[in-house]
Amino acid sequence: MTILELDHVSKSFGALKVTDDVSFTVAAGEALGIIGPNGAGKSTLFNLITGNLLSDRGSITLLGRDVTRISPMQRCLMGVGRSFQIPQPFSNLTVFENLVVAATHGRGLPEREVTDDCVRVLEQTELLARANQSAGSLSLLGRKRLELARAMATGPKLLLLDEIAGGLTEGECHALVDTIRAIHASGVTIVWIEHVLHALTSVVDRLLVLDFGRLIATGACDDVMARREVQEIYLGIDV
Amino acid sequence: MTHTVTTRTRASRLATIAAVLLIAAGLALPAFVDRSMIKDLFFILTMLTLAQYWNLLAGYGGLVSVGQQAFVGLGAYGLFGAAIVWGMDPVLALPLAGLFALAVAIPTAFFAFRLAGAYFAIGTWVVAEVVRLSIAQWKAVGGGTGTSLPRSVQADMTGTDFVGTLFGVRSAAAQDILSYWLALALAVATIGGIYLLLRSKAGLALAAVRDNAEAARAVGVDAGRMKWLVFLAASFGTGLTGALIYLQKGRISPEAAFSVTDWTAYVIFITVIGGIGTIEGPIIGILVFFVLQTLFADYGSTYLLALGMIGILVMLFAPRGIWGAITDRTGLQFFPIRRRLQKTPRPEP
Numbered sequence: 001m002t003i004l005e006l007d008h009v010s011k012s013f014g015a016l017k018v019t020d021d022v023s024f025t026v027a028a029g030e031a032l033g034i035i036g037p038n039g040a041g042k043s044t045l046f047n048l049i050t051g052n053l054l055s056d057r058g059s060i061t062l063l064g065r066d067v068t069r070i071s072p073m074q075r076c077l078m079g080v081g082r083s084f085q086i087p088q089p090f091s092n093l094t095v096f097e098n099l100v101v102a103a104t105h106g107r108g109l110p111e112r113e114v115t116d117d118c119v120r121v122l123e124q125t126e127l128l129a130r131a132n133q134s135a136g137s138l139s140l141l142g143r144k145r146l147e148l149a150r151a152m153a154t155g156p157k158l159l160l161l162d163e164i165a166g167g168l169t170e171g172e173c174h175a176l177v178d179t180i181r182a183i184h185a186s187g188v189t190i191v192w193i194e195h196v197l198h199a200l201t202s203v204v205d206r207l208l209v210l211d212f213g214r215l216i217a218t219g220a221c222d223d224v225m226a227r228r229e230v231q232e233i234y235l236g237i238d239v
Numbered sequence: 240m241t242h243t244v245t246t247r248t249r250a251s252r253l254a255t256i257a258a259v260l261l262i263a264a265g266l267a268l269p270a271f272v273d274r275s276m277i278k279d280l281f282f283i284l285t286m287l288t289l290a291q292y293w294n295l296l297a298g299y300g301g302l303v304s305v306g307q308q309a310f311v312g313l314g315a316y317g318l319f320g321a322a323i324v325w326g327m328d329p330v331l332a333l334p335l336a337g338l339f340a341l342a343v344a345i346p347t348a349f350f351a352f353r354l355a356g357a358y359f360a361i362g363t364w365v366v367a368e369v370v371r372l373s374i375a376q377w378k379a380v381g382g383g384t385g386t387s388l389p390r391s392v393q394a395d396m397t398g399t400d401f402v403g404t405l406f407g408v409r410s411a412a413a414q415d416i417l418s419y420w421l422a423l424a425l426a427v428a429t430i431g432g433i434y435l436l437l438r439s440k441a442g443l444a445l446a447a448v449r450d451n452a453e454a455a456r457a458v459g460v461d462a463g464r465m466k467w468l469v470f471l472a473a474s475f476g477t478g479l480t481g482a483l484i485y486l487q488k489g490r491i492s493p494e495a496a497f498s499v500t501d502w503t504a505y506v507i508f509i510t511v512i513g514g515i516g517t518i519e520g521p522i523i524g525i526l527v528f529f530v531l532q533t534l535f536a537d538y539g540s541t542y543l544l545a546l547g548m549i550g551i552l553v554m555l556f557a558p559r560g561i562w563g564a565i566t567d568r569t570g571l572q573f574f575p576i577r578r579r580l581q582k583t584p585r586p587e588p
């Protein structure tokens with residue numbers, strides 16, 4: 001079953017074409033990685049999928065429904081959860097309250113029904129000890145975990161992760177990857193943008209390469225990385 | 240190990256008890272104090288209520304309006320219209336007056352929500368002026384010069400007889416006591432209602448939008464609906480309060496009922512010096528304002544200038560107001576909204 005389908009999607013900022021005729025599908029249960037140089041349009045692609053940006057052309061289908069023009073809020077209710085590349089916590093709320101907002105509004109549930117789920121997500125993302133701390137006081141790792149936790153609290157079917165491992169130490173990254181792998185194993189479809197390749201390829205089955213807003217390669221990780229144009233463009237190596 | 244959520248603190252438990260005692264004392268007070276004191280308390284309670292609604296708008300909803308006098312005036316004129324044109328009992332017409340303000344708030348929101356930041360503020364002020372000029376054309380309630388509530392209407396007001404007999408006072412004093420009780424009820428309902436709202440899922444969404452609107456939308460918060468909710472609630476409440484204020488005054492004119500100084504500038508002053516974005520703030524603010532008003536109001540424009548200076552000084556040196564400075568030092572919270580997750584050990588078998 002297809003969970004997400006982009007069909008000839010384009011987006012420009014003024015004269016700058018940031019998403020250029022991109023089409024791909026994501027199957028339910030899949031883990032897909034997206035790579036590409038800085039400014040390739042990866043985060044923009046996420047914003048188009050979540051509805052934070054509207055596409056100029058093309059259509060986006062989520063779980064069989066055309067969502068091209070519907071609001072981020074409705075897409076969230078349909079099952080899209082996302083993390084932001086630069087963490088965007090609700091700084092004046094506690095870590096726990098950040099999750100309660102997501103769980104109550106993202107799933108349309110009354111507050112008393114979400115406590116157990118929030119606690120489970122806090123445990124899973126190793127934030128339980130920080131539950132009552134204000135989100136603004138978290139370290140970078142804590143903020144990255146909170147991004148993941150808050151997205152999970154909305155009960156996503158499709159989880160979009162934007163450079164969640166960037167800036168972490170080797171050990172921190174390792175622990176986070178284990179968490180993401182467990183989330184994937186629990187049945188959540190994942191699309192993950194990441195520069196930390198070894199982290200990415202240890203989870204995803206398939207890679208998609210963007211450059212100047214265009215989709216230039218897609219396929220199994222090893223095959224894609226072996227492609228000449230990917231090595232040239234992404235790694236900047238003359239082969 | 241299971242978990243439960245609580246918002247209560249030791250201070251809030253004491254505050255609950257204190258609030259119940261205060262309300263009881265407030266109800267009984269007319270038996271012990273004179274009429275001028277009752278009038279002062281009426282002023283304090285109604286200004287406090289207006290400040291709570293402005294705080295809901297600006298402090299919690301991020302909607303900085305300088306046109307709330309529109310809804311004070313609309314509520315007041317709604318009440319006078321219902322009493323004079325339809326011959327309604329003014330006490331029973333109070334909720335209707337709130338609805339009158341609400342009815343104008345809906346098109347106002349459609350217009351003002353297209354504007355952001357400073358433009359929103361200017362937009363609300365423009366709407367208030369338009370409303371004032373329109374109401375000044377309403378001949379049945381005195382047009383541009385205004386009018387008074389007929390004596391017969393005031394004397395026959397629901398509850399006047401009851402209050403008069405209860406306290407053994409004449410009709411005019413009974414009306415003041417009745418207005419004061421209504422103001423007390425309105426202030427308590429407003430503070431209680433806002434507190435419940437802030438503690439609810441909607442209140443959490445308001446806080447989330449205030450922190451980060453884009454992230455809030457991404458986790459399913461309907462930011463647009465929150466704005467509507469806050470704006471309409473504040474307009475209705477402000478209209479109701481305006482109606483009550485002019486029921487007590489008994490006389491109305493467009494200049495007075497749509498006064499930007501009385502119903503918006505003072506209200507902003509109260510909220511900002513007390514502490515915006517907290518329920519405690521306007522309570523502190525109104526006390527400070529009342530003292531200043533009693534001591535210095537006779538100095539006219541010098542007084543207004545001094546108020547402005549105090550406002551600026553507080554904004555510079557205690558940007559979160561007097562209450563903000565107090566909580567920073569003591570952590571005190573009488574209306575806590577922060578949810579704390581607690582472990583509840585399993586009961587012994």
Ligand SMILES: Nc1ncnc2c1ncn2[C@@H]1O[C@H](COP(=O)(O)OP(=O)(O)OP(=O)(O)O)[C@@H](O)[C@H]1O
Nearest residue numbers: 013016018036037038039040041042043044045085
């Ligand atoms: N709101 C915007 N307005 C104008 N230009 C934008 C906007 N958002 C992104 N861009 C531009 O679009 C291009 C793609 O940005 P995007 O953030 O999608 O890249 P990215 O692939 O995520 O890069 P990185 O790896 O650095 O995160 C960049 O040149 C960026 O400057």
Ligand SMILES: [Mg+2]
Nearest residue numbers: 042043044085
């Ligand atoms: Mg990016």
